[in-house]
Amino acid sequence: MFKIFSVKTGAQASFSDITPQVAAVVSASKIGEGICVVTVPHTTAGLTVNENADPSVQEDIITALDKLVPVRGPYRHSEGNSHAHVKSSLLGHSHILHVSGGSLKLGTWQGIFLCEFDGPRTREVHVSVIPA
Amino acid sequence: MFKIFSVKTGAQASFSDITPQVAAVVSASKIGEGICVVTVPHTTAGLTVNENADPSVQEDIITALDKLVPVRGPYRHSEGNSHAHVKSSLLGHSHILHVSGGSLKLGTWQGIFLCEFDGPRTREVHVSVIPA
Amino acid sequence: MFKIFSVKTGAQASFSDITPQVAAVVSASKIGEGICVVTVPHTTAGLTVNENADPSVQEDIITALDKLVPVRGPYRHSEGNSHAHVKSSLLGHSHILHVSGGSLKLGTWQGIFLCEFDGPRTREVHVSVIPA
Numbered sequence: 001m002f003k004i005f006s007v008k009t010g011a012q013a014s015f016s017d018i019t020p021q022v023a024a025v026v027s028a029s030k031i032g033e034g035i036c037v038v039t040v041p042h043t044t045a046g047l048t049v050n051e052n053a054d055p056s057v058q059e060d061i062i063t064a065l066d067k068l069v070p071v072r073g074p075y076r077h078s079e080g081n082s083h084a085h086v087k088s089s090l091l092g093h094s095h096i097l098h099v100s101g102g103s104l105k106l107g108t109w110q111g112i113f114l115c116e117f118d119g120p121r122t123r124e125v126h127v128s129v130i131p132a
Numbered sequence: 133m134f135k136i137f138s139v140k141t142g143a144q145a146s147f148s149d150i151t152p153q154v155a156a157v158v159s160a161s162k163i164g165e166g167i168c169v170v171t172v173p174h175t176t177a178g179l180t181v182n183e184n185a186d187p188s189v190q191e192d193i194i195t196a197l198d199k200l201v202p203v204r205g206p207y208r209h210s211e212g213n214s215h216a217h218v219k220s221s222l223l224g225h226s227h228i229l230h231v232s233g234g235s236l237k238l239g240t241w242q243g244i245f246l247c248e249f250d251g252p253r254t255r256e257v258h259v260s261v262i263p264a
Numbered sequence: 265m266f267k268i269f270s271v272k273t274g275a276q277a278s279f280s281d282i283t284p285q286v287a288a289v290v291s292a293s294k295i296g297e298g299i300c301v302v303t304v305p306h307t308t309a310g311l312t313v314n315e316n317a318d319p320s321v322q323e324d325i326i327t328a329l330d331k332l333v334p335v336r337g338p339y340r341h342s343e344g345n346s347h348a349h350v351k352s353s354l355l356g357h358s359h360i361l362h363v364s365g366g367s368l369k370l371g372t373w374q375g376i377f378l379c380e381f382d383g384p385r386t387r388e389v390h391v392s393v394i395p396a
Contacts, residue, residue, distance in 0.1 A: 041371025239305025
């Protein structure tokens with residue numbers, strides 16, 4: 001079961017909660033026990049699993065990353081989005097989740113986020129489910 | 133083979149070596165060749181694979197992360213643990229390891245660590261083993 | 265399908281594009297649909313997936329990481345490579361990629377890089393392919 005879906009990101013830097021779309025792929029796979037692999041085919045966006053309850057957590061993560069890797073700086077890459085490449089590598093382009101009882105085994109406060117650092121754009125998310 | 137075990141963390145920020153518990157799940161699975169997936173269902177803790185010989189490496193990682201993302205700061209999230217959410221995203225909530233010959237294929241100096249950033253607490257670790 | 269290959273890194277900090285070697289393992293596995301898992305058995309090197317077109321992106325990532333975690337600092341670990349341990353944890357020792365139609369499902373601009381932070385050395389890369 002390998003699926004691709006698209007996400008329209010809303011700002012230069014923004015997190016999009018993709019948990020419902022990933023959960024739908026798991027559900028459609030009818031796989032009870034296994035793992036779910038999520039990747040993005042992009043180099044200026046990433047993925048993270050973090051709190052989905054209070055949106056200010058997402059803002060704090062974006063702000064903290066901006067302090068660590070400022071949008072403007074003495075970068076060599078000439079496209080003006082070097083900071084986004086660095087942030088993508090810091091969070092990673094792939095994440096893996098457990099599937100048990102036919103559902104994603106996320107913690108109470110966990111959601112899966114597409115992390116946009118060079119938007120707004122339309123991004124792709126790749127999801128597969130592998131049986132145990 | 134999907135198992136959950138608990139870890140009591142000892143300080144606000146601390147690394148717990150969970151290699152023996154993960155290795156025990158691999159052993160019990162009787163899977164010779166495949167992969168082992170480790171995740172935490174938490175948003176203020178993470179996982180890393182790093183040196184398990186000299187404990188000062190763990191201290192250096194904790195100190196470096198504290199410099200990058202200070203415990204106190206002008207964060208928006210009101211629970212006082214925003215730094216822990218950011219650190220969790222920087223290290224990641226999931227890791228994957230190779231299994232070959234019925235054992236974890238770790239390097240000589242590698243151990244698997246639960247990284248606590250908002251403790252002490254009792255944390256859960258989720259482990260599965262997938263055959264190749 | 266589990267394979268190990270070696271990479272000679274060229275500098276203290278450098279990225280080596282290992283996409284061809286990983287793609288060769290996927291091809292040899294004859295697995296059409298599944299996932300490819302890449303790990304390094306090292307604690308002062310890591311892996312990332314990022315742009316393989318303009319090499320200045322790799323330089324920008326290395327420079328950004330050096331600013332965040334300086335080579336020299338008041339570290340406790342006495343081997344002088346604490347910064348490399350921290351960078352390894354920030355990027356991660358494992359990555360996962362989708363395999364579809366018998367090939368790695370990488371984005372147009374994505375390559376897989378071994379990230380050396382304590383070289384030059386000969387490093388190992390572990391690759392496996394798991395069917396869906």
